[in-house]
Amino acid sequence: MCGIVGLHLRNPELHPRLGELLSGMLGEMQDRGADSAGIAVYGDPTWSPPGQGCVSMLETGVADITGAAAAVSEALGTPVAAQLVDNTLLLTAASDSEEILAAARSVYPDGLVAGFGADLAVLKGVGAPRDLVRAWDLPNATGWQGVGHTRMATESAVTPSGAHPYAVGPEQCLVHNGSFANHASIRRELRAAGIEFDSENDTEVGARFVAHQLAQGRDVETALKELCATFDGFYTLLVSNHDSFAVVRDAIACKPAVIAETDDWVAMASEYRALADLPGVENARIWEPEPEVVYAWTR
Template identity: 55%
Template sequence: MCGIAALQLRNPELRPKMGSLLSTMLCEIVDRGPDSAGLAVYDNPALVTEGQSTLSLLGGDLGLRPADIDAFLAGLLPEGVESQVKVVGDTTLVSAEVPAGELAGAVARACPGAVIAGRGGRVTVMKSVGHPMEVAERHGLGGMYGTQAVSHTRMATESAVTAGGSHPFSVADDLCLVHNGSFSNHASVRRELKRLGVEFDSENDTEVGARYIAHRLEQGDDLETALVNLGQVLDGFYTLVVTTADSMAVVRDPIACKPAIIAETEDWVAMASEFRALAELPGIGNARIFEPEPGRVYSWSL
């Protein structure tokens, strides 16, 4: 049993309140997953800079001071490209005006063993072991600006309680996936993806779902088609929320075994594992509220 809370803000006037709104939602799903938690926030100018790639690295202490990491990267990035390294809670953020893949290669040389939890030009991923509200507070969620965000509280079933096993899984630029449930055939799908050259960071079943979606997007699928294909390949009971730079999608397994509720207004669209996580959103009294149908993909764009 895990908890999901996701929010996309269509009304720009609400975006400075993203952190406080998501914190309120997160508070109501804590008992669904007390082991660890994760957050992904899009377009926060305090965390990402337009025109730059940003990597979210697990841990606030990588054995090097931010200034030392900067110094190492100076010799690895193209001439004239400067990096910025800062620590936010249990997350180290590294940014530079190069593609995310190139920055990841440089970071791997500068900080061997560092785990990349998120990457892209618009998203910041923050996750850690511990009580979800403490994780949110350490990262300063309550004061964050954002266009869309997703949060997850984890009760581990398929792998150990670690920051790396927490959700979201972000395995391609600005792509995040959170998952309530389990994939029963993740081992065989992982083997097939590895045969196709896909690399993995963990034994977590959710990472298999994220890698599969990223692979399908690389093959030309749009997000909805990728999720339809996932339902034909991965077996199990699940509710998934997937976000990209400008979209959010929700899908449940064909039996709809795991809970989900969606609320939508002209100003925002939100999804949560329980209605109580939506109850304090502005305008909820006038929202269209519904339970997503089994196997159907729902998607929204900014």
């Protein structure tokens, strides 16, 4: 199994409720995957202050936040703020996120990069999703877009590196329900192109593939169409970046998905019950996405 949720808010008046709404959606998907969970939140001013780059890192072993900020500041050559949200170290500065990322990697070479980019914070961990939601204080998060995933591990270890989202490009993230059958051969091709991997998870291969497509100048819809042509298996994918939100399913639409849309928001989930408490859902247009059709919305 595994559960996917995503919420793209069109109405700024709902931005203060993003975390509250995303928490309820993620909690409804706990019985689809209670091994681990993760979220990507766009626009929370505490986690990722406006106008600054942000890097989310796991497995750094940081206990001294002041020391962490000083060490990365020295490596970057400009002031860096640091905070711990449960087990995730968030590093922010008035610099490009990729420059912060390079400095953070020099200080924490064994750390796991969970995500990076302006206005983006990525949190993930091992444990029951509802417990993680409380540890992150997600209900108090704000912003314009959120993506979440609950995992039932089937082909790689239950570790933070195996949890979704996979946020491997700037301001990008991908979550996946299903399994890619030919991920090993595609991983080899991407490695031959110089792309490095953090896990043996098949989803990371999909995320790296999409990020590679976007880095070559393709838009999200084209990248996902290329993924459908390249990957074998069964999948529902939700891919987001700073300003877009896209959904695609495999050729036989094997894995469940439902989309709902109103003037105030667009949302998707593996099951309708994750959408049932969204404001105004009774007036939403609701449908199941068609096989290999890319549904995309831009902020």
